[in-house]
Amino acid sequence: MRSVKVSPVCVPCLLKRVIYESELVSPGKVPAAVRAACRIFSKRYSPGRVSARLATEVHREVYRLLGSRDPYLEMKTRSNRVALGLMPAAERLVARSRDRLRTAIMCSIAGNILDFGIQADVHEPEVLRKRFAGIMREGLAVDHLPRLRRHLRKGSRVLYFADNCGEIVFDKLVFGELRKLGAIVTLVVRGEPILTDATLEDVEELGLRKEVDGVLDTGSFAVGVDFDNISGALRRALEGCDVIISKGMANFESFSDTKWRPIAHLMRTKCAPVAQAAGAPFDVSVLKVWA
Numbered sequence: 706m707r708s709v710k711v712s713p714v715c716v717p718c719l720l721k722r723v724i725y726e727s728e729l730v731s732p733g734k735v736p737a738a739v740r741a742a743c744r745i746f747s748k749r750y751s752p753g754r755v756s757a758r759l760a761t762e763v764h765r766e767v768y769r770l771l772g773s774r775d776p777y778l779e780m781k782t783r784s785n786r787v788a789l790g791l792m793p794a795a796e797r798l799v800a801r802s803r804d805r806l807r808t809a810i811m812c813s814i815a816g817n818i819l820d821f822g823i824q825a826d827v828h829e830p831e832v833l834r835k836r837f838a839g840i841m842r843e844g845l846a847v848d849h850l851p852r853l854r855r856h857l858r859k860g861s862r863v864l865y866f867a868d869n870c871g872e873i874v875f876d877k878l879v880f881g882e883l884r885k886l887g888a889i890v891t892l893v894v895r896g897e898p899i900l901t902d903a904t905l906e907d908v909e910e911l912g913l914r915k916e917v918d919g920v921l922d923t924g925s926f927a928v929g930v931d932f933d934n935i936s937g938a939l940r941r942a943l944e945g946c947d948v949i950i951s952k953g954m955a956n957f958e959s960f961s962d963t964k965w966r967p968i969a970h971l972m973r974t975k976c977a978p979v980a981q982a983a984g985a986p987f988d989v990s991v992l993k994v995w996a
Contacts, residue, residue, distance in 0.1 A: 725822025784871030816872030859887030868953030929959030
């Protein structure tokens with residue numbers, strides 16, 4: 706697994722996201738936000754940098770300029786609402802499946818399309834209602850589920866890094882199947898609101914604490930995980946787990962610069978650099994394991 710470094714296409718993608726989140730909060734500040742992002746690009750852009758770290762710096766400055774702790778708050782609430790509306794259908798799919806874990810994972814990955822203001826053509830949470838069934842029919846373009854199963858047994862310690870709101874509703878299905886196998890599941894969410902990612906507030910609001918064996922957070926404002934600023938508890942969990950399950954591209958980018966193994970990445974490939982690093986086409990479902 707190679708690090709996902711900044712590429713030239715990351716710049717317009719990040720700018721598109723900056724414009725999107727600025728319009729959510731204060732459309733009149735879009736020009737100032739774009740200028741702020743461009744200043745950071747001019748100082749910090751380097752082909753050797755991990756893309757998630759540059760994105761963190763850009764969003765930190767734009768959030769400061771917008772005066773908003775959580776620009777995506779409404780989108781997160783809507784995402785959770787849409788996912789909860791789809792849950793009965795997802796639960797039926799899992800219940801009727803010959804491979805419940807696979808189907809639960811597919812439902813969870815389908816929720817990963819809930820990512821706004823990027824190259825993928827998803828501009829509002831309600832799009833998931835139209836695309837959910839189609840994504841489920843597609844299946845996995847990269848299917849390393851047999852490799853993941855090797856690390857799942859009674860007593861296996863699973864560290865599960867969540868990603869977006871909405872998506873985390875479907876993660877509940879995966880938690881249930883993992884625990885039926887006897888795995889001990891610890892959920893990890895973002896330490897502070899960033900983009901549409903789930904935080905401890907979402908865990909409590911959705912009642913997810915009772916669905917897992919423990920909950921931790923990443924400890925800081927970061928796209929993905931800032932491993933320089935994680936808590937001692939999270940570091941010990943990383944050192945002591947049997948397998949990491951990492952949801953979404955930001956976590957994929959962050960972990961690509963580390964040696965934490967074994968790790969299973971569950972995501973949609975929503976940009977070309979991540980798709981290339983995962984060895985998959987653009988806009989497909991991936992379950993990739995590195996051991």
